[in-house]
Amino acid sequence: MSGSPLLAELIDALRCLPGVGAKSAQRMAFHLLERDRSGAQRLSAKLTEAMQRIGNCTRCRTFSETPLCALCANSGRDRQLLCVVESPVDQLAVEQATGYRGQYFVLLGRLSPIDGVGPRELGLDLLAARLAEGEISELIIATNPTIEGEATAHLLNQIAAQASVRATRLAHGVPLGGELEFIDRGTLAHAFGSRHTL
Amino acid sequence: MSGSPLLAELIDALRCLPGVGAKSAQRMAFHLLERDRSGAQRLSAKLTEAMQRIGNCTRCRTFSETPLCALCANSGRDRQLLCVVESPVDQLAVEQATGYRGQYFVLLGRLSPIDGVGPRELGLDLLAARLAEGEISELIIATNPTIEGEATAHLLNQIAAQASVRATRLAHGVPLGGELEFIDRGTLAHAFGSRHTL
Numbered sequence A, B: 001m002s003g004s005p006l007l008a009e010l011i012d013a014l015r016c017l018p019g020v021g022a023k024s025a026q027r028m029a030f031h032l033l034e035r036d037r038s039g040a041q042r043l044s045a046k047l048t049e050a051m052q053r054i055g056n057c058t059r060c061r062t063f064s065e066t067p068l069c070a071l072c073a074n075s076g077r078d079r080q081l082l083c084v085v086e087s088p089v090d091q092l093a094v095e096q097a098t099g100y101r102g103q104y105f106v107l108l109g110r111l112s113p114i115d116g117v118g119p120r121e122l123g124l125d126l127l128a129a130r131l132a133e134g135e136i137s138e139l140i141i142a143t144n145p146t147i148e149g150e151a152t153a154h155l156l157n158q159i160a161a162q163a164s165v166r167a168t169r170l171a172h173g174v175p176l177g178g179e180l181e182f183i184d185r186g187t188l189a190h191a192f193g194s195r196h197t198l
Ligand SMILES: [Zn+2]
Pocket: A057, A058, A059, A060, A061, A062, A068, A069, A070, A071, A072, A073
């Protein structure tokens, strides 16, 4: 852009944000320079602070700036229910959409041997130790319904069985408000096969 | 989000970016924390550096980290043509879309008395001094075809007249490839009124 190397570098750096291409990175850079330099300075500070200080909860592995996250530290949550999700985003989705009041375990991934992601990377030793404590009565497996998510669910089910803990899986089927014609074939086939008496 | 105040602050800070709402700010924060901490650190550094070091060219007012921008310093540009635009984005659009090889003057705004934006804020004294140098033979007025942009164009035309410099305005009309039925009425009326012999 008219020869400002630093502006070009800023535009390029903005592209680390998901969903931000060359055009919107440019628009963002111009906007900040023209109209919101203080917002940009604040964003810069928060990015550095967050990347340096946000790690993972030692108990559930979700993002946390303290050794134990607020949810794990909250004595008001049901200590008998443990919901396993792939990522903090999924945890947030469950937390916002359901009335679930138990605890979580965040895998930070899913089984993917080809990418070097095995039981160790998913913290399954930590999970097994947690189940061995004896407090958990139900392990709710909420991994995504992908091939890797299902393989992960299968392994989680085995771990639960070894600890004699009941494992449950989120129901799959036609989404509420979904129209059959627009639903993917796998989901529809699953929903049809899992039909139940009214 | 599960009680990390710093994560909430990062998500909030990301909303200074244009077009980024609560949902995508959240997605961005999670993405950076999970998958691109080095990209986030680089973005943080570039934001601070750009906000601190990028100012405006003393000659054309576009963004520049040096007193004179690269384009103004480029002796290969036609010194007789001066194109006036409202913002560096507009300058970039003209530069990328046309074969224009002259120079620019960037208003960094448009006349808007109600917002306290008058001739001084648009650097029109600097522009008048530039025209008085006697090198410019044509002032190309490329402000936007809005009410404020047209008022600005009117004033620029007067300034050019005072310096005995020919002023021209970008043509308005039906966009190439545009279909009449989808064009706004003002543009269509203008195009109709400005019809010319083939
Ligand atoms: Zn935790």
